[in-house]
Amino acid sequence: MKRLSVHDLKPEDCLRLTFDGAFDQKAALERQMAPFLQALEEHSDGWMPDVVNGKRQRKYSRPSFWKSLEERRDENSTGLGLYRTQWPALDMSLGLWFPPLPPKLDITVNVQPLSFFAEVERCHHFVEMVRAWASRFPVTHAKAHSADDTELAGSPGFGRDNKTRRRDGFDRIYEVFWLNVFGPKLVETVGRERMLSTPAHRVEELPNGSVLLVTWPTVAEFASEEARLAQARAHVHLRPELDFDTVLRNLLERSALLTPVEPRFHPDLAPLLSRVVDRAASHERQRRIAELNAWQPPEPEEWRPAGSALPSDVEDEGRALQQYSLHAEHLVALLHAEVPSVSAATPGSLTDADFYFWREEFPKSRPREVIDEQAVPAIGAYLGEVLVRHLGGRWIARQKLEEAQVLVGKRVWFPFARARHYMRSRQALLDYSLTQLYRVAEHYRG
Numbered sequence: 001m002k003r004l005s006v007h008d009l010k011p012e013d014c015l016r017l018t019f020d021g022a023f024d025q026k027a028a029l030e031r032q033m034a035p036f037l038q039a040l041e042e043h044s045d046g047w048m049p050d051v052v053n054g055k056r057q058r059k060y061s062r063p064s065f066w067k068s069l070e071e072r073r074d075e076n077s078t079g080l081g082l083y084r085t086q087w088p089a090l091d092m093s094l095g096l097w098f099p100p101l102p103p104k105l106d107i108t109v110n111v112q113p114l115s116f117f118a119e120v121e122r123c124h125h126f127v128e129m130v131r132a133w134a135s136r137f138p139v140t141h142a143k144a145h146s147a148d149d150t151e152l153a154g155s156p157g158f159g160r161d162n163k164t165r166r167r168d169g170f171d172r173i174y175e176v177f178w179l180n181v182f183g184p185k186l187v188e189t190v191g192r193e194r195m196l197s198t199p200a201h202r203v204e205e206l207p208n209g210s211v212l213l214v215t216w217p218t219v220a221e222f223a224s225e226e227a228r229l230a231q232a233r234a235h236v237h238l239r240p241e242l243d244f245d246t247v248l249r250n251l252l253e254r255s256a257l258l259t260p261v262e263p264r265f266h267p268d269l270a271p272l273l274s275r276v277v278d279r280a281a282s283h284e285r286q287r288r289i290a291e292l293n294a295w296q297p298p299e300p301e302e303w304r305p306a307g308s309a310l311p312s313d314v315e316d317e318g319r320a321l322q323q324y325s326l327h328a329e330h331l332v333a334l335l336h337a338e339v340p341s342v343s344a345a346t347p348g349s350l351t352d353a354d355f356y357f358w359r360e361e362f363p364k365s366r367p368r369e370v371i372d373e374q375a376v377p378a379i380g381a382y383l384g385e386v387l388v389r390h391l392g393g394r395w396i397a398r399q400k401l402e403e404a405q406v407l408v409g410k411r412v413w414f415p416f417a418r419a420r421h422y423m424r425s426r427q428a429l430l431d432y433s434l435t436q437l438y439r440v441a442e443h444y445r446g
Contacts (some may be wrong), residue, residue, distance in 0.1 A: 003051045003083035006091045006112040011282040013258070014089075014112035015219055016147035017130065017179075018156075020169065021105040021139040025098055030066060035136045036094075036107075037062060043129035045122045047090055047111050049082035069096075076101050088116045105137055114146055118220040127179060127202070127214055134181045135206050141170035141186060145177035146222050148283035152254045153177075176235040178219040178227075184209035190238050199233045223255040261289040266296060268439035269430075275355045276430070297430065300437045302414040302421070309405055309412040312397050320397035324404070327381030334378065345386050347442075350434040353382075357422075358429045371423050377401055379423070380416030383434050387413060391438075391445050409445040413437065 006014055023032050041048065052060045054068025060082070068080040079095035089112040097104040117123050126144065134142060143150075157165045158174040173182075173190065187195050187209065195211050196203055202214040215234050216227040232248040265273040273292045280288040304310075314320045328345070331353075335342045339356045341349040357363075363371060384406045387393040393406040393413075402420065405412040415437075422432040 003053075003057070003085055004087065004089045005083065006089045006110050009089055009112060010278060011280065011285055012112055013114040013146050013148040013282050014110050015114050015117050015126075015144060016150055017107070017109040017142070017144040019105070019107035019130070019133060019139065019142040019181075021107075021134075021137040021142070022103040023096065023105045023137055025103045029069065029096075033069075036133060037065065039129045039132035039136075043125040043132070045125040047084065047088050047116065049090055049092060050085055051083040053081040053083065079106075088112060107133070109144075110147065114148075115220050118218055120217045123218045123220075126219075127212070130179060130181065131204070131206070131212055134210050134212060135208065138183070138208060139181050139210050140183045142179075142181035143177040144179035145219065146258075148258055149222060149254055150177070151281070151283040152257060173235070173238045176213070176215060176231055176238065178215055178222050178231075180213045180215075181206075182211045182213065187211050195238065198237050200230065223258055225252070225255075228252055228255060257287055258283065259286060261286045261293070263289050264293045268436050269297060269433065272351050272354050272430075272433060272435050276358060279359060295430075297433065297436050300413075300418070300432075300440050302418040302437065303411045303441075304405075304414075306407060306410045306412055309396055309407065310398060310403055313399050314397045317397050320404075321395055324381045324384060324395060324397075327377045328385045330374070331378035331382040334375075342382075345382065345389060347386065347390060347435070347438055350383065350386060350438055353379075354429060354433045354435050358426060361426050363423050363425050363428065372420075376419045376423055377416065379434070380404075380419035383418060383437065384413075384415035386438060387415065387441060391441055393441075408441050411441070411444050413441055 050060045052058050052064050052068050055071045058064040058068065065080070069078050072078045072080055076098045077096060078098075079093060082090065082092040082094070084090040091110040093106075093108045095104070095106040111117070117126065130142060130144060133139075143155075153175045155175060156170070160168070170186070173186070182190070182195065192211075195213075196205060198213055200213050200215050201217055202212065204212045206212060213234065215230045216222065221227050222231075228248065228251040232244060232251055235247055236242050236244045263270070263274065263277070277285060277288050277292065332342050332345075335353060335356060339349070339352045341352045362375070366375070380401065384393070384395060384404070387406045387408055388395060391408045393408040396405040396407060396412065398404045401416040402414065404416055405414055418432060418434070418437050422428055422434065424432075
C-alpha cells in the first residue's frame with residue numbers, strides 16, 4: 001500500500017489548512033475525537049484519506065485510527081498521519097498533548113493540487129468540515145489557503161523571530177486568508193461587532209464564540225483580482241489602521257509572483273535547467289523560471305583553435321591516456337549509486353552529473369582539498385572521455401592536467417581546466433556546466 005505523498009510529487013501549489021486548538025484532556029479520547037472523524041468522513045469530498053500511519057501503516061478505518069493513536073502515545077502526547085494512495089495527494093497530521101502539558105490539538109492538512117478545489121461545492125464541503133471542528137474544539141486560530149501564497153505572506157512568522165512567534169502565536173490579524181477561524185480572544189481583540197460585519201463571502205459566529213470567515217467562494221481563485229479585492233477589504237476592515245491601496249497592491253504583487261511563466265531556457269541547457277526549476281519550492285518556481293529564462297551561460301573559454309594546440313609533452317602517451325581513463329573511472333565509482341547513467345559515459349550522463357553536483361551543492365559541501373585533488377581530475381577526465389567517444393575526439397596528453405586537450409574538429413578543448421572552473425561554486429556548476437561545453441563542442445565539430 002504505497003501512499004501518495006505531496007513531497008514525492010513535482011512542486012505544485014496545494015490547499016493547506018492549519019488548525020490550532022485544544023480539547024478536553026479529562027474526557028475519553030474516542031469520545032473526544034469521534035466528531036473529528038465524523039466531519040472528515042462526511043466532508044472530505046474526493047480527498048478522503050485511505051491510509052493511517054502510526055508506528056506502522058494501515059488501511060484507514062475507525063479501528064485503525066484508534067490503534068494508531070494508541071501505539072504512538074507516550075507520556076504526554078500522541079499523533080498520526082493520514083494519507084491517500086491515489087490522486088489528489090494528501091499529507092495530513094494530527095497531534096494531541098496531554099497533562100502536564102497544556103491541552104493542545106494541532107491539525108494540518110495539505111491537499112495537492114490546489115486546482116482540485118476549483119468547484120464551489122467542494123470548497124463548501126471543506127468549509128463545513130472546518131466549521132464542525134471549530135464548533136467542537138476550542139480554537140485559537142485556523143486558516144486554509146494556497147500554500148504558496150501562505151509562504152509569500154510570511155506565515156507563520158510574519159516577520160517575527162521564532163522565539164516571539166512561538167510565544168505569541170497568531171495574536172493579531174496579521175493576514176486574512178481564504179478561510180479563517182478566529183478564536184474568542186482574537187474576536188474580542190478586534191471587536192465582535194466589527195468582526196461580524198466584515199465584508200466577505202461568509203461570516204458566521206460559532207457556538208463557542210469563535211468566528212468563521214471565508215473571503216471567496218472558491219480557494220483555487222484566490223489570486224484573481226476579484227478575490228484579492230475581497231481579501232483586501234476584509235483585512236482592512238479588521239485592521240482599519242492599514243491602508244487599503246497598500247494592502248491590495250501587496251496582494252496583487254503576490255499574485256504576479258505566482259502567475260505561470262513559460263520556460264524559455266537556453267536550448268543547450270533546457271534539460272538541466274528544467275530539473276533545477278523542479279527543485280525550487282513551489283512558491284518560488286515561477287520566479288526561478290523567469291530568472292533562468294533571462295540567464296545566458298557564458299561562452300566556454302576552455303578552448304583554442306586546432307592550429308594553436310599545445311603539443312604533447314609526455315614520454316609515454318599510452319600511459320597518460322590510461323591515467324585519464326582511471327581518473328574517469330573514479331568519477332563513475334563516486335557517482336554510480338546516485339547517478340546510474342554515469343556508467344554509460346553519454347552526453348545525457350553529463351547532464352545527470354551536472355544536476356547531481358548542483359543538487360548536492362558539491363563545491364560547498366566537500367573539503368576543498370578533496371575537490372581539487374580528486375573531484376577535478378575525475379570530472380575533467382570523464383568530460384574528455386565523452387568528447388572522445390561521442391564526438392570523435394582525440395586526447396593530446398600533457399604533463400600538467402589542466403593543459404591536456406581533446407581535439408574535436410577545428411578546436412581543442414581543455415576538459416580539466418573546465419572542471420576546475422566548474423567546481424568553484426554552486427553557480428559555477430551552471431555557468432561552466434559539462435553539458436554546455438559538450439554541446440558547444442558538438443556545434444563546432446564540423
